[in-house]
Amino acid sequence: MTERFGSYQNEIYLQGYGGTTPAFTTDATRLEESAADLLEPGPFWYVAGAAGSGATARANRAAFDHWRIVPRMLTDATERDLSTTVLGTELPAPVLLAPVGVQSIVHPDGELATARAAAGLRLPMVLSTASSHSIEAVAEASGDGPRWFQLYWPNDPDVCGSILRRAKEAGYTALVVTLDTWTLGWRPADLDGAYLPFLNGDGLAVPFTDPAFRSLLEKTPEEDAPTAILRWISMVTGTDRNWSALPFLREHWDGPILLKGIQHVDDARRAVDAGMDGIIVSNHGGRQVDGAVAALDMLPEIATAVGERATVLFDSGVRTGADVLKALALGARAVLVGRPYVYGLAHGGEDGVRHVLRGLLADFDLTMGLSGHRTVTELDSTVLRRV
Numbered sequence: 001m002t003e004r005f006g007s008y009q010n011e012i013y014l015q016g017y018g019g020t021t022p023a024f025t026t027d028a029t030r031l032e033e034s035a036a037d038l039l040e041p042g043p044f045w046y047v048a049g050a051a052g053s054g055a056t057a058r059a060n061r062a063a064f065d066h067w068r069i070v071p072r073m074l075t076d077a078t079e080r081d082l083s084t085t086v087l088g089t090e091l092p093a094p095v096l097l098a099p100v101g102v103q104s105i106v107h108p109d110g111e112l113a114t115a116r117a118a119a120g121l122r123l124p125m126v127l128s129t130a131s132s133h134s135i136e137a138v139a140e141a142s143g144d145g146p147r148w149f150q151l152y153w154p155n156d157p158d159v160c161g162s163i164l165r166r167a168k169e170a171g172y173t174a175l176v177v178t179l180d181t182w183t184l185g186w187r188p189a190d191l192d193g194a195y196l197p198f199l200n201g202d203g204l205a206v207p208f209t210d211p212a213f214r215s216l217l218e219k220t221p222e223e224d225a226p227t228a229i230l231r232w233i234s235m236v237t238g239t240d241r242n243w244s245a246l247p248f249l250r251e252h253w254d255g256p257i258l259l260k261g262i263q264h265v266d267d268a269r270r271a272v273d274a275g276m277d278g279i280i281v282s283n284h285g286g287r288q289v290d291g292a293v294a295a296l297d298m299l300p301e302i303a304t305a306v307g308e309r310a311t312v313l314f315d316s317g318v319r320t321g322a323d324v325l326k327a328l329a330l331g332a333r334a335v336l337v338g339r340p341y342v343y344g345l346a347h348g349g350e351d352g353v354r355h356v357l358r359g360l361l362a363d364f365d366l367t368m369g370l371s372g373h374r375t376v377t378e379l380d381s382t383v384l385r386r387v
């Protein structure tokens with residue numbers, strides 16, 4: 001499948017000829033500024049904030065700057081095919097929508113709008129367990145679009161099994177298990193406003209519509225929300241797992257499984273030895289451990305160690321087409337993008353998400369062509385220079 005993503009540029013210029021400019025910026029590194037004007041401080045900081053001093057989030061961005069693309073000329077890169085296949089899912093370009101919870105805090109349509117925009121572009125959406133809409137409602141909005149499910153792992157096996165069963169039945173094809181958020185990092189921006197959306201009942205549609213979870217409650221979440229909220233929070237936080245728990249997931253999920261939040265090469269090896277199909281090198285966008293290594297800095301070593309045996313994906317700090325190219329050149333099969341599309345959602349619902357994603361794809365497409373590459377298989381570390 002070949003799509004000319006770069007043509008979004010022509011579309012924008014032509015619309016400008018007719019007097020229309022983009023509804024908001026095409027510079028994904030600046031979306032946060034206008035989102036700050038649009039959103040209330042609580043929701044804004046919930047999205048923009050990071051752990052502690054913000055050092056990890058800054059390191060994520062800075063790491064990209066240490067790698068520079070070395071463009072090649074006269075390579076006949078006019079026609080490009082950016083498509084790839086990731087664990088059985090066909091992608092028109094190596095980009096997925098990272099799992100982001102509680103999207104209703106930035107726009108009432110939340111994950112439904114995101115699902116529609118992603119499906120229209122045929123990019124996989126990874127639905128968070130902390131979604132504001134149910135697994136089934138998001139699946140319906142996604143239609144025949146590709147979709148994966150992200151698990152925050154409840155310590156009640158029946159509830160966990162029930163959620164996985166629902167995801168499978170609703171057409172989510174791969175399972176992403178997030179390991180780095182078994183408790184929340186110290187996030188001063190949220191703490192200062194004492195803002196935690198879950199306590200307001202946001203981001204709880206998955207457990208609240210789950211029969212196994214509901215059967216544990218004396219009163220329904222509609223009758224007694226605080227008790228239900230606390231029951232769920234205590235089920236998914238405060239309890240780390242260990243490697244011996246992974247077989248449970250395999251027993252309850254017959255599709256591909258990826259572990260998200262891997263940053264150490266030994267953990268990557270261990271995941272693959274345990275039979276996982278993939279890993280996502282990620283530090284949760286710098287939201288968990290302050291002073292941590294940039295996710296990109298760990299990618300080459302991990303990709304070299306396990307890339308032959310498992311699918312290596314990457315997130316944390318991806319903002320531009322050049323970032324996508326660099327992550328692929330350093331060994332990622334595809335990247336996940338987080339905050340940018342959430343800011344798009346805040347700016348314009350489904351249209352806003354689409355604008356951000358089309359912008360990223362166009363930027364990637366043009367950067368590929370202008371640096372002399374026709375397909376993602378051509379990318380390896382020789383196309384970059386470390387500075």
Ligand SMILES: Cc1cc2nc3c(=O)[nH]c(=O)nc-3n(C[C@H](O)[C@H](O)[C@H](O)COP(=O)(O)O)c2cc1C
Pocket residue numbers: 046047048060098099100101102128129130150178260282283284285286315316317318336337338339340342
């Ligand atoms: C507001 C917000 C909510 C998030 N919620 C989840 C979540 O529910 N599950 C998860 O695995 N990751 C979650 N993440 C992390 C993202 O999946 C991803 O790792 C991160 O956003 C990537 O970094 P980036 O924002 O710099 O692109 C969240 C991130 C943000 C910004």
